[in-house]
Amino acid sequence: xxxxxxxxxxxxxxxxxPTSKGGFATTSEEARARAEEVAGAVVVKSQVLxxxxxxxxxxxxxxxxxxxxxxxxxxxxxxxxxxxxxxxxVDERVAVKQEYYAGVVWDGIRKQPVxxxxxxxxxxxxxxxxxxxxxxxxxxxxxxxxxxxxxxKQVIAAVGLSGSELNRLVPIVTRxxxxxxxxxxxxxxxxPLAQLxxxxxxxxxxxxxxxxxxxxxxxxxxxxLGVGDEETxxxxxxxxxxxxxxxxxAQDHRGVAGNVTEFDGNLGLVIGAGGGSLxxxxxxxxxxxxxxxxxxxxxxxxxxxxxGLAKLVLSKPGVDKIxxxxxxxxxxxxxxxxxGVIKACIELGHDPAEKIAIFRIPGAWEEEGFKILERYGIxxxxxxxxxxxxxxxxxxxxxxxxxxxxxxA
Amino acid sequence: xSILIDADTTFLVQGIxxxxxxxxxxxxxxxxxxxxxxxxxxxxxxxxDIHGVPVFDxxxxxxxxxxxxxxxxxxTVPPAFTKDAVFEAIENGVKLVVIVTxxxxxxxxxxxxxxxxxxxxxxxxxxxxxxIVPDVIKMGGxxxxxxxxxxxxxxxxxxxxxxxxxxxxxxxxxxxxxxLGQSTAVSIGGDAIIGxxxxxxxxxxxxxxxxxxxxxxxxxxxxxxxxxxxxxxxRNSRLPIVAFMAGRFMDEMPGMSFxxxxxxxxxxxxxxxxxxxxxxxxxIVVAEEISTIPELVRERIAVSSGSTAG
Numbered sequence: 072x073x074x075x076x077x078x079x080x081x082x083x084x085x086x087x088x089p090t091s092k093g094g095f096a097t098t099s100e101e102a103r104a105r106a107e108e109v110a111g112a113v114v115v116k117s118q119v120l121x122x123x124x125x126x127x128x129x130x131x132x133x134x135x136x137x138x139x140x141x142x143x144x145x146x147x148x149x150x151x152x153x154x155x156x157x158x159x160x161v162d163e164r165v166a167v168k169q170e171y172y173a174g175v176v177w178d179g180i181r182k183q184p185v186x187x188x189x190x191x192x193x194x195x196x197x198x199x200x201x202x203x204x205x206x207x208x209x210x211x212x213x214x215x216x217x218x219x220x221x222x223x224k225q226v227i228a229a230v231g232l233s234g235s236e237l238n239r240l241v242p243i244v245t246r247x248x249x250x251x252x253x254x255x256x257x258x259x260x261x262x263p264l265a266q267l268x269x270x271x272x273x274x275x276x277x278x279x280x281x282x283x284x285x286x287x288x289x290x291x292x293x294x295x296l297g298v299g300d301e302e303t304x305x306x307x308x309x310x311x312x313x314x315x316x317x318x319x320x321a322q323d324h325r326g327v328a329g330n331v332t333e334f335d336g337n338l339g340l341v342i343g344a345g346g347g348s349l350x351x352x353x354x355x356x357x358x359x360x361x362x363x364x365x366x367x368x369x370x371x372x373x374x375x376x377x378x379g380l381a382k383l384v385l386s387k388p389g390v391d392k393i394x395x396x397x398x399x400x401x402x403x404x405x406x407x408x409x410x411g412v413i414k415a416c417i418e419l420g421h422d423p424a425e426k427i428a429i430f431r432i433p434g435a436w437e438e439e440g441f442k443i444l445e446r447y448g449i450x451x452x453x454x455x456x457x458x459x460x461x462x463x464x465x466x467x468x469x470x471x472x473x474x475x476x477x478x479x480a
Numbered sequence: 481x482s483i484l485i486d487a488d489t490t491f492l493v494q495g496i497x498x499x500x501x502x503x504x505x506x507x508x509x510x511x512x513x514x515x516x517x518x519x520x521x522x523x524x525x526x527x528x529d530i531h532g533v534p535v536f537d538x539x540x541x542x543x544x545x546x547x548x549x550x551x552x553x554x555x556t557v558p559p560a561f562t563k564d565a566v567f568e569a570i571e572n573g574v575k576l577v578v579i580v581t582x583x584x585x586x587x588x589x590x591x592x593x594x595x596x597x598x599x600x601x602x603x604x605x606x607x608x609x610x611x612i613v614p615d616v617i618k619m620g621g622x623x624x625x626x627x628x629x630x631x632x633x634x635x636x637x638x639x640x641x642x643x644x645x646x647x648x649x650x651x652x653x654x655x656x657x658x659x660l661g662q663s664t665a666v667s668i669g670g671d672a673i674i675g676x677x678x679x680x681x682x683x684x685x686x687x688x689x690x691x692x693x694x695x696x697x698x699x700x701x702x703x704x705x706x707x708x709x710x711x712x713x714x715r716n717s718r719l720p721i722v723a724f725m726a727g728r729f730m731d732e733m734p735g736m737s738f739x740x741x742x743x744x745x746x747x748x749x750x751x752x753x754x755x756x757x758x759x760x761x762x763x764i765v766v767a768e769e770i771s772t773i774p775e776l777v778r779e780r781i782a783v784s785s786g787s788t789a790g
Contacts, residue, residue: 177586177590177672177673179672179673179702179703179704179742180677180703180704180707182589182590182593182594182673183590183594184590197748213594214587214590214591214594215591215594215595252587255585255586255587257586257672282585282586282587283741284559284583284584284585284586284741285585285587287560288560288585305735305736307736330738332736332738343646344644344645344646345644345645345646345670345739345740346642346643346644346645346646346647346650346670346697346699346726346739346740347644347646347647347650348738348739349644349699349726349727349729349730349738349739349743350647350650350724350726350727350770352727352729352738353726353727353728353729354769356729357768365738367739369646397646398644398646398647398649398650399632399646399649399650399653400624400646401609401621401622401623401624401625401628401629401646401649402500402503402621402624433653434624434628434649435624435625435628454631454632454653454657455657457654457769457770457771458650458769458770459769459770459771460771
């Protein structure tokens, strides 16, 4: 999950790293108050979880509290890439002598965190790494042995820094490495890390992302920052349809029937498991189908949960049919999913044979499942029919249905 | 032959009294020659037995009862306790740890992997279904009940490595139906950091005489495919590789994660299209559909055996 800049800077402060002065505001009056506290020139920055703020006009400079209030009013009303701002950050305009970059990310190949440091701050680090590799220092560090300052020193010295700059930067990069592990971050970036005219360093902007899986044990930090459990902080906000999917999945703790993502098509997908869903979604599109959603079934969900998911998908406006497909199951039971989806059709007043374009789930309890499907006249397939072939048949059926003029039109 | 495990492998199950673990024990005991599950651990449940497997409070007790080092462990404890369970296994001499548990933060996984490295142990997973040597042994839930696993897996010459547990079985079943058996199939897990990547398992398959080709299932997210491509190029591997890439649609949705935690695309190198290009550059065939894999495997085996003969 990604943090807003104002939260990220708070995390930086908690890690013991100095930041530029300023504060968060949700109204122009609050922004004026923050600017008065700073008592000097400020920059007003839109708080959105998307890039391109500067270009969109979401960052403005103000010399007076009144100007800060005026700019805030405009920025608060300005959506950027479809994101409404959470508020504005009113920060002091610091006199920068030189901009640096400091970051920590995971290296999945080495399976360790890696520190990155550059004396070319303020721009995208990937770009620096590509064009000026000698301006980027790197160093992996252990997750079981204590971090030692020399590790930070090596990374900073690698770009040619020495003198008081080096000595003042070592504790900052050390603290960043430590907060990365302590707060279960997947990305901890200070950019720019600014050296001021007096030689001191402050974090001017920060980008922090926390691992979703660690949210339960990071409750203390999250509640201090005021991040609620309901905030998913995905790349886009969940739709009502997706939230309803979460509610279906949360109704009991047996297995998974959720992870719903909304798309704009006519073929509802009741699919699983993790890898199977990815394969099937691609397969439907490869055959020219238009999925109405993505979802995942796994871990042997109850009949009620499979039914709830199928009902949700069937009720989505524009959905003509559903395709019930999974890779070979070993834990999830075929008969239970079959019962769930049939129940969903019947309770919504549909003929299961008409609404279910195809049922392709081979594996555990398949004989029992296929018997039930046969009784309702539903087209089903066993493992001899590939995932792509099943997807093709589903697409063919729905395109056939769409070709005949709808009765109401 | 096989990699990682064989008929003689002894292992324990940590978290053995959980509902899924009880099923897993039954499945493994019933499959092939019958797994040698020499003990289980659930703190506070010492003295019970699960399908005849004795339950202990600690791994040390299980080792003492067995009277010798135990080769492996299947860990199925909740995420908050997994790191401690894996540390316990490794510090008691276990050399192969299969972690089934999902939703473990990367910080914990990195610690487990680092300790394993220092102690000369290997981790498979987390978020995986384990390892299967067709008709011989399975270690983990892979393939499901013995009767179902027997439908999907047959002995043969193809090594299977997959980031998805279910797709390990789907691909193996497709190979089986086409008359191509498997030497060993490994579900390596769907997380961003895992104990053993493709490139880390390749040397084992490389030295396994039974294995003639490799089939991998892959997804967006991470650099594991780039690592494999590099390994194949540098080592001039004798084994042809056929890959299947799922989740191509995710390229249009940066920042979103689907299927497995590890699929989150964090850089331009980890998109599906970028990976396909990288694999192809290294001479790895990328199949458009699962159903075309057997034919591609046959072709590639013919080509590589022809080139060794010539």
